Amino acid sequence: MKVKQFCDSILIENPKVFSLPLCLDCGQAFRWEQNNGIWHGVVKNKVLNAKEVDGGVLFYTTLEDYNSIWHDYFDLARDYEKTLVDFKEDEKLKQAINEFCGIRILNQDPWEALCSFIISQNNNIPRIKGIIKRLCETFGEPLGEEDFAFPSPQTIAKLSLDDLAPLRAGFRNKYILDAAQKVATGEVDIYGLKNMSIETARSELIKIKGVGEKVAECTLLYGCGHINAFPKDVWVKRIMQEMYQDGLPKCTDGVKGIAQQYLFHWRRNSKLFENEK
DNA sequence: AACCAGGCGCATA
DNA sequence: TATGCGCATGGT
Numbered sequence: 001m002k003v004k005q006f007c008d009s010i011l012i013e014n015p016k017v018f019s020l021p022l023c024l025d026c027g028q029a030f031r032w033e034q035n036n037g038i039w040h041g042v043v044k045n046k047v048l049n050a051k052e053v054d055g056g057v058l059f060y061t062t063l064e065d066y067n068s069i070w071h072d073y074f075d076l077a078r079d080y081e082k083t084l085v086d087f088k089e090d091e092k093l094k095q096a097i098n099e100f101c102g103i104r105i106l107n108q109d110p111w112e113a114l115c116s117f118i119i120s121q122n123n124n125i126p127r128i129k130g131i132i133k134r135l136c137e138t139f140g141e142p143l144g145e146e147d148f149a150f151p152s153p154q155t156i157a158k159l160s161l162d163d164l165a166p167l168r169a170g171f172r173n174k175y176i177l178d179a180a181q182k183v184a185t186g187e188v189d190i191y192g193l194k195n196m197s198i199e200t201a202r203s204e205l206i207k208i209k210g211v212g213e214k215v216a217e218c219t220l221l222y223g224c225g226h227i228n229a230f231p232k233d234v235w236v237k238r239i240m241q242e243m244y245q246d247g248l249p250k251c252t253d254g255v256k257g258i259a260q261q262y263l264f265h266w267r268r269n270s271k272l273f274e275n276e277k
Numbered sequence: 278a279a280c281c282a283g284g285c286g287c288a289t290a
Numbered sequence: 291t292a293t294g295c296g297c298a299t300g301g302t
Contacts, residue, residue: 027283121284124301128283131299170298175285212285233283264283 019102175210
């Protein structure tokens with residue numbers, strides 16, 4: 001991945017597998033917004049503006065922040081080109097990749113991923129985004145302008161159900177509180193999950209009320225670097241039933257999370273399935 | 278106006 | 291182990 005530094009920005013030169021809209025609006029992160037081609041978002045206490053230009057992807061940031069945050073966040077050290085070549089042995093994955101090449105798995109903050117996917121349960125994406133936006137605006141640290149950090153587990157842990165009511169998250173409020181409390185006390189070592197086996201990390205996460213198999217897998221995949229985690233929501237279950245009755249093909253071994261994201265996005269957005277809505 | 282949404286906890290068998 | 295139901299809210 002070649003990088004060029006300018007006075008106010010960093011250019012990722014002609015990446016083969018990196019699309020901002022696909023990465024930032026494929027249902028893995030909920031806080032990015034696009035205006036006039038500029039993608040705007042907040043990660044850890046840093047704001048980023050980025051856009052696609054002739055010659056690559058431009059990040060308006062310093063080399064220092066690129067190296068310490070954005071390179072990792074966008075998973076730029078991983079060779080997706082090679083993985084996708086392997087995936088194309090499978091006819092269905094090949095179609096998904098041909099239509100939506102450019103998705104990468106984001107390395108989000110584990111607490112934000114946990115909290116976001118607790119909110120996601122039995123919910124739809126537009127409403128998930130709204131709840132998370134209100135959560136950040138109400139309880140997150142202001143970062144100037146219109147930006148807010150994602151509120152820390154310590155901050156949420158001090159709140160009551162009544163405090164959370166304005167989020168309009170419904171029955172999920174009690175789950176958000178339980179998660180914040182278990183993380184804040186250290187009962188669940190959220191920042192340690194990255195270095196645990198995926199099995200151990202799963203068993204840690206499901207100690208939290210409102211965290212079952214699906215939310216745990218999402219947290220592991222999007223927040224803990226466990227690239228083989230495989231969340232099965234209604235769309236992925238649909239695909240598995242329709243196309244993979246005998247399980248995923250061997251070419252996805254070790255990186256099932258990437259396969260999951262391509263299949264999920266394909267099944268939801270491809271014209272091939274539009275008659276099924 | 279129903280049906281559904283990136284599910285989960287709980288009761289029951 | 292395996293179903294089935296209720297849950298808060300609002301998008302489509």
